[in-house]
Amino acid sequence: MAVAVQRVTVLGAGSWGTAFAKVLADAGRDVTVWARRAEIAAEIRGEHTNAGYLPGVDLPPRLTATSDPAAALDGAEAVVLAVPSQSLRANLTSWTGLLPPSAILVSLAKGVELGTLKRMSEVISEISGVPDGGVVVVSGPNLAKEIAHGQPAAAVLACADHDRAVAVQQASSTSYFRPYTNTDVVGVELGGACKNVIALSCGMAAGMGFGTNTMATLITRGLAEMARLGTKLGADPLTFAGLAGLGDLVATCSSPLSRNRSFGERLGRGDTLEEAQRAAGGQVAEGVMSCSSIRELASSFGVDMPITDAMHRVCHEGIDPRRVGAELLGREQKHEWS
Incomplete structure (x- = not known):
């Protein structure tokens, strides 16, 4: 039977962390956000806004914030990890002694760790000591700004321990x-x-002036890549037809609110990686890093992921997007499902 969760801590005050904290507060939970920068915590606490990440959004009164992780985690019944995937390990290592032992751990991070090739729930389990399958993973078509403005959306809460998933479901x-x-x-x-990787490719295509046919092709062939890798690693193929597969893919590949699509669009227009990063306020899109780790993971299992490979070559080997586009179209012809 699922345990009721009332006090929730969200570690990370970026757009999605703040938006999900708002969801929890709107669902009647008492929420504390940990922000790395004290001025952001003060703004959330005093002004009930986080203008740098979610301009124009009023945050609920029962949502507060602090830059002290010990204070943030004190008494938490669920802890939501909302930091970028490639910095999750370092952050969580510094927090392990502060985590309430009975708290449900929830991951908002989307990526595969460079070097270890671990999924985020595996990283969390390794560092925290929570058994494999005990971390609740949140995914789906969840563009933060739309959710923060109360626009209708759905998500998937995945956990091998179904009661934990239900507890977070009820809390959100x-x-x-x-x-x-x-x-x-x-x-x-x-x-x-x-x-995120496929969204980079869609952004690049848009930046090069291509239209809807190209986008639809990249989305569907990207979905095929995802499903091939997932099935090889033991996932249920039906998952990729759902919210965490096709749903998230369509939203991230299609929306100008998607950081990965916007980043890819700059690359498609001819910007260098460094220029695109500066235009994004110094932030690198998750797909830029994940394309390398996912490519390596796929290679280790003998899975063909040509779009992912192409994104790695553009982002990390300096290959022109037009060249990899031509190479993708010139690949050996085959049956659609082979």
Whole structure:
């Protein structure tokens, strides 16, 4: 039977961390956000805004913030990890002694760790000591700004321990946010990681002036890549037809609110990686890093992921996007499902 969760800590005050904290508060939970920068914590606490990440959004009164991780985690019944995937290990290592032993750990991070090739729930389990399958993973078509403005959306909460997923589901259900549960953690996490890479490719195509046919082709062939890798790693193929697969892929590849798509668009227009990063306020899109780790993971299992490989070559080997586009179109002809 799922345990009721009332006090929730969200570690990370970026757009998605803040938006998910708002969802939890709107669902009637008492929420504390940890912000790395004290001025952001003060703004959330005093002004009930986080203008740098979610301009024009009023945050609920029961949502507060601090830059002290010990204070943030004191008494938490659920802890939401909302930091970038490649910095999750370092951050969580510094927090391990502060985590309440009975708290449900929830991951918002979408990526595959460079070097170890671990999914985020595996990193969390390793560092925290929570058994494999005990971390709740959140994924789906969840563009932060739209959710923060109360636009209707759905998500998937995946955990092998179904009661934990149900507890988070009950704590995050609102009139505009509908969470579903799932036990396929592998599929949900791989969908969330891979879609960022495919969104980069869609952005590049848009930046080069290509239209809807190209986008639809990249989305569907990207979905095929995701499903091939997921199935090889033991995921349920149906997961990739759901919110954490196709749903998240369509949203991230299509919306100008998607950081990965926007970053890719700059690269497609001819910007260098450094120029695109400066235009994004110094932030690198998750897909830029994940394309390398996902490529390596796929290679280790003998899975063909040509779009992912192309994104790695553009981002990390300096290959012109037009060249890799021509190479993708010139690949050996084959059956669609082979």
